[in-house]
Each structure stands twice: as C-alpha cells, then as structure tokens.
Amino acid sequence: MQENDTITAISTPLGEGGIGIVRLSGPKAFDIGHKIFIPSGKMTCDYPEAKHLYHGHVLNKKGETVDEVLVSFMPAPYTYTREDVVEINCHSGVFAMRTILKITMQNGARLAEPGEFTKRAFVKGRIDLSRAEAVINMIKARSEEAVKAAASNIRGALDDKVKVLRERLIEARAPLEASFDYPEEYEMDDGDLKKVEAAITYVKEEIKSMLRDIGRNRAFQEGVSIAIIGKPNVGKSSLLNAMLKQKRAIVHEMPGTTRDILEGYMNLGGYPIKLIDTAGIQGTEDPVEKEGIARSKKAAEQAKLIITVHDGSRKWEDEDRKIAAMVEPNQGKVIVINKKDLEMKISLEKVRKCYKEATVVQTAAIRGEGMSELEEAAAEQMDVLFKGVSEGPAVISIRHEQILEETYICIERAQKMLVQEQPELVSLELQNAWLKMGEITGETIKEELLDKIFSEFCLGK
Ligand SMILES: Nc1nc2c(ncn2[C@@H]2O[C@H](COP(=O)(O)OP(=O)(O)OP(=O)(O)O)[C@@H](O)[C@H]2O)c(=O)[nH]1
Ligand SMILES: [Mg+2]
Structure with a gap:
C-alpha cells in the first residue's frame, strides 16, 4: 500500500439524510480542497485555519456548482490520520455525495480502501492496533455496555494492560538470562526464583481472566x-x-x-x-x-x-x-x-x-x-x-482471543520448565509469549495481517 498518496471516501452511510461527509487525507488533500471548493467569503489567510468551517460551493470540472457545502481543513499532525485532512460536509443524497467523491478523484485523490483512514492513524503512530480495532467495535457495538468497552479500548485500556503484562515478562526473563549468559558471575537464588514464579503466575492469571470474560464481552458487542x-x-x-x-x-x-x-x-x-x-x-x-x-x-x-x-x-x-x-x-x-x-x-x-x-x-x-x-x-x-466478569479492558475479537490462548500456552510451558530447572527454555517461552502479545498492540505484527484486520472496517473509516 502506498502511504504517500491522498485518499478519499464517503465517510457517512449512503442514504438520504441531512448531512453527508466526503473525507480526504494525504499530502494533496488541501490542494484538492482548494481546487474544487469556492468559499463564499474570503478565507482569512492563504493557508486555511484549523478549527474553522468554511461555507461555500463545490464546483465540477466545467465550473458548475454541484452542492452547497461546509468544509474544514485540518492540517497535520493533529488529525485522525496525522496527515492533512479535508472534510466536505455536503447534502446527504447518494448522488450528491458520489458526485463530490468523483470530483475529488478527478483531482488526484484515490478511493480509500475500507479502514484505510484508521490504518494510516496506526501506521503514523497515532494509535496502536488495539485502539484501531476498538474503533471497529465502536462502530459495530449493539449495546451501551459494548460502546463503553470500545471507548475504554480506544482510550488505550487494552494497550495499557498488554504493556504491563509484557513488562512483567521482561522482568521475569532478566535473572534467567543473566544466569545462563554469565554463569560464572551470576547464580539465581531463591529470591530470584520466587520473583520469576510470581511474574509468571501473575501474567497467567491475568490472561485467564481476560479469556474468561470474552463470552460476555462478545454478548454485549454482538447480541x-x-x-x-x-x-x-x-x-x-x-x-x-x-x-x-x-x-x-x-x-x-x-x-x-x-x-x-x-x-x-x-x-x-x-x-x-x-x-x-x-x-x-x-x-x-x-x-x-x-x-x-x-x-x-x-x-x-x-x-x-x-x-x-x-x-x-x-x-x-x-x-x-x-x-x-x-x-x-x-x-x-x-x-x-x-x-x-x-x-x-x-x-x-x-x-x-x-x-x-x-x-x-x-x-x-x-x-x-x-x-x-x-x-x-x-x-x-x-x-x-455471563457471571463473574471482572472490570478491565474488554477482549472481543477472535484475533485477540487466539493471541491470548497462544500466549497462555507459552506461559504454562514456561511455568512447567521452571519447575524442571531449565532456565534457557523458560526464558525462550517467555520471549515467545512477549512476542505473541505484541501482536495485540501491533508492535510485532506482520503487514499481511494488518491489511486483513483493516479490511474488516467499513469504507470511509
Ligand atoms: N387467549 C389467548 N390466546 C392467545 C394468547 N397468545 C396467543 N393466543 C392465540 O393463539 C393462537 C396462536 O397464536 P400464535 O402466536 O400464532 O401461536 P404460535 O405458537 O406462533 O403458532 P405457530 O406459528 O402456528 O406455531 C392465535 O389465535 C392467538 O390469538 C394468549 O395469551 N391468550
Ligand atoms: Mg407463530
């Protein structure tokens, strides 16, 4: 996927309504905005001000008025995608919105893939993957509880939780690594062993409770x-x-x-x-x-x-x-x-x-x-x-469930090997668990998987 082109999409549902939004994001967004939009008054400066909504008209190639609109120009980096964004608020008729979309494309924008705006927010580092996926859940939420859960994940609850757990895994690995990297100078004592054990148990229990809550979270999400x-x-x-x-x-x-x-x-x-x-x-x-x-x-x-x-x-x-x-x-x-x-x-x-x-x-x-x-x-x-559900970040997606299940298996293995006094293998399993969990936040994820995740979004988001 080219990240440097300018994308466009209809960001509101297609149908008759008061307002529909065509959104552009990318380096040419402002240029395209200027080309197709004639403001009613004068723009206060050459460079449109953020937080201003400009009234005017969109013109087609022949210079004919297509619709009366309100347009906002939002300069990078303080936007959803961290790129320049232009939002054209037009009348929400299928034909009006499609016409404006077509005009933006004739002027150099490319039609966005589903979820591409959010993917850009992720790629540009504005949000982690768990927040991006929470955006899909917010859109698809079927209850107040599901909206709450999605909002808390958009704010970063799942991301924070995963970070804490991954941190504990690193802490647990430190004495293990030292004991086999520098066997002459460092030997693990009972205190170290207890710390490793405690960290492993903590992560295991936390993952278990997240897995246990999935049924209820999904019930609130999907019905x-x-x-x-x-x-x-x-x-x-x-x-x-x-x-x-x-x-x-x-x-x-x-x-x-x-x-x-x-x-x-x-x-x-x-x-x-x-x-x-x-x-x-x-x-x-x-x-x-x-x-x-x-x-x-x-x-x-x-x-x-x-x-x-x-x-x-x-x-x-x-x-x-x-x-x-x-x-x-x-x-x-x-x-x-x-x-x-x-x-x-x-x-x-x-x-x-x-x-x-x-x-x-x-x-x-x-x-x-x-x-x-x-x-x-x-x-x-x-x-x-759905009883016995704890407070905390809501895990809903099958992807997250699979990651947590696989992490749980690694942790269980590590726990077993600790008893069998195999520090290298314990450390390896903890590293595997750490890498796996990184797929939730997107730190250790592969590009193909990213495309698949974002393709589940609706168009224009
Ligand atoms: N007196 C009385 N009649 C009822 C009540 N509930 C349903 N009926 C009547 O029972 C008949 C069948 O009602 P339905 O709701 O169609 O029953 P159903 O179980 O869906 O029937 P099928 O679709 O044929 O399996 C209708 O004539 C209803 O008016 C009730 O609470 N009291
Ligand atoms: Mg019936």
Whole structure:
C-alpha cells in the first residue's frame, strides 16, 4: 500500500439524510480542497485555519456548482490520520455525495480502501492496533455496555494492560538470562526464583481472566440469541410481538402459521438481544413445514437462551416434554405457560417435574401480561450465563482471543520448565509469549495481517 498518496471516501452511510461527509487525507488533500471548493467569503489567510468551517460551493470540472457545502481543513499532525485532512460536509443524497467523491478523484485523490483512514492513524503512530480495532467495535457495538468497552479500548485500556503484562515478562526473563549468559558471575537464588514464579503466575492469571470474560464481552458487542420454541399454536409469535412491542410476526389461530424463523432486536437488562420466533414443532409430512421445523431446531441449538412456550389452556402432552428436552444443559432457559387468561388445564406439577429448578412464568401474550416477569427471568439467566466478569479492558475479537490462548500456552510451558530447572527454555517461552502479545498492540505484527484486520472496517473509516 502506498502511504504517500491522498485518499478519499464517503465517510457517512449512503442514504438520504441531512448531512453527508466526503473525507480526504494525504499530502494533496488541501490542494484538492482548494481546487474544487469556492468559499463564499474570503478565507482569512492563504493557508486555511484549523478549527474553522468554511461555507461555500463545490464546483465540477466545467465550473458548475454541484452542492452547497461546509468544509474544514485540518492540517497535520493533529488529525485522525496525522496527515492533512479535508472534510466536505455536503447534502446527504447518494448522488450528491458520489458526485463530490468523483470530483475529488478527478483531482488526484484515490478511493480509500475500507479502514484505510484508521490504518494510516496506526501506521503514523497515532494509535496502536488495539485502539484501531476498538474503533471497529465502536462502530459495530449493539449495546451501551459494548460502546463503553470500545471507548475504554480506544482510550488505550487494552494497550495499557498488554504493556504491563509484557513488562512483567521482561522482568521475569532478566535473572534467567543473566544466569545462563554469565554463569560464572551470576547464580539465581531463591529470591530470584520466587520473583520469576510470581511474574509468571501473575501474567497467567491475568490472561485467564481476560479469556474468561470474552463470552460476555462478545454478548454485549454482538447480541445474544434467544429462541422461542414450542408446539404449534401455543402463542410463540404472540410472545415475540409482545416482547418486541410491535406486530412483527403473523399471529393466527391456525396451527403452523409461522413457517420460517423470524428475528427481532431488543434490549433486555442491558443485553442486546436477537429474539428468534420459530415454527411450531410437530411431526409433519408437509415438506415446507418440515424445512421450517429443521431451521427452528437449528436456531434453537445455536441460541444462548431458550424460551419454551406451553399452552396453559391445554393439557400437558408428550409433545410438550419433547420441547423441554430440546434445551441443552449449557443453554439458559425460561419456561412460559401462555394463555393464562383462559381456563388453566395444564398441570403445573408436570411442568415443574419436567423442568426441575427452571423459572416458570405465566403470561397472556395477546394482552401483554406477564412480560416484565418474563424479561426479568431472562435477564437473570443472562447474568448467570455471563457471571463473574471482572472490570478491565474488554477482549472481543477472535484475533485477540487466539493471541491470548497462544500466549497462555507459552506461559504454562514456561511455568512447567521452571519447575524442571531449565532456565534457557523458560526464558525462550517467555520471549515467545512477549512476542505473541505484541501482536495485540501491533508492535510485532506482520503487514499481511494488518491489511486483513483493516479490511474488516467499513469504507470511509
Ligand atoms: N387467549 C389467548 N390466546 C392467545 C394468547 N397468545 C396467543 N393466543 C392465540 O393463539 C393462537 C396462536 O397464536 P400464535 O402466536 O400464532 O401461536 P404460535 O405458537 O406462533 O403458532 P405457530 O406459528 O402456528 O406455531 C392465535 O389465535 C392467538 O390469538 C394468549 O395469551 N391468550
Ligand atoms: Mg407463530
């Protein structure tokens, strides 16, 4: 990738809206800005002032006005990319923004790759890699908690943590290295050994706790799937609608109304939730229904939490037991007895016997009754599933997880070799761990991997 050219991109989502931004970064950004932008008033000096927003018009090659805009000229190095940056605030119509983008390209800018602005910020040393990746997480965050975690990593929480751990690894290596580099002059005593042991244990425990928290961090980042399952006609779709507070799914007295899985998004006790309505599960010969049921089963398998729904106005059947048996031991569950507004025919005793300790909530989904109890029970289940999480930098990405797992293996090996009194090997493993962890901050990372990481960004960021 050439770092010395000037890049351009539409930095806001494409669509109709009040304002859209076309952003330029690089050595020719100001030149291009001057060429295509005619200010309404006089610029206060030849070199545009930072922190000023200039009103004017963008012109095309023929000198025709394309849009009325506000433009900011931000000189390096105090910019996102540490290069000269020009931001053109135009009207957010797809055509207007594309036209301005095209004009910037006709005047010497190149279309930016996804994430290239942030990559430049990294390459120019303004942010480390963990901060850059936090920017992606911020953009993709689905809950307040995820935004908080991403913001703390943008401020450098993960970077700081990794630096501390790497520092401890260096400290641990010092006496080991001295003992085999200068065996005549230096011999490790018990005090040294204890220090090495303590550092190794510290790093190991810290990594363990970071790995343990990943599930919850990801849940906040990406959302948790909750599947609603049950026999046909028990009120699953009515429940989905009541929980989402909208008429998302078709509800009908005819059993087998929902043919395919259907999703909706909501927030539950701070957790971002993907709520999934499924087709009623029963034995059937209808090929379409069969396919719907297969999809429902798959969605249920992949969900973190299952809401099993039973019709309270009908007797407990063997089919209900089969539904209950679909929940896996590692999944959270909440049991709903629906249609409580009708005469209850279901045996609560049988329900309890089947589900043991699980929370049972009675609802009348069509009237929206029992929803707060249901949501409370589901949120409690989430807390159980993601319990014991410590404060600290949030690790979310698979890349970070892999690095931490590999580092953990190196540290474990080092710990074992320390007992076997093999200082050279201990030191080597600690060095491997140190190098591995450097990939989080980007200090020891390869160029190809960088390209891959930044390619996951959206355009214009
Ligand atoms: N009285 C009463 N009727 C309900 C309640 N919830 C749902 N129903 C009715 O039960 C019927 C089936 O509701 P749905 O929500 O479509 O049930 P479902 O489980 O999604 O059904 P399938 O998609 O066919 O599997 C409809 O006629 C609803 O009006 C309730 O709380 N009380
Ligand atoms: Mg349905």
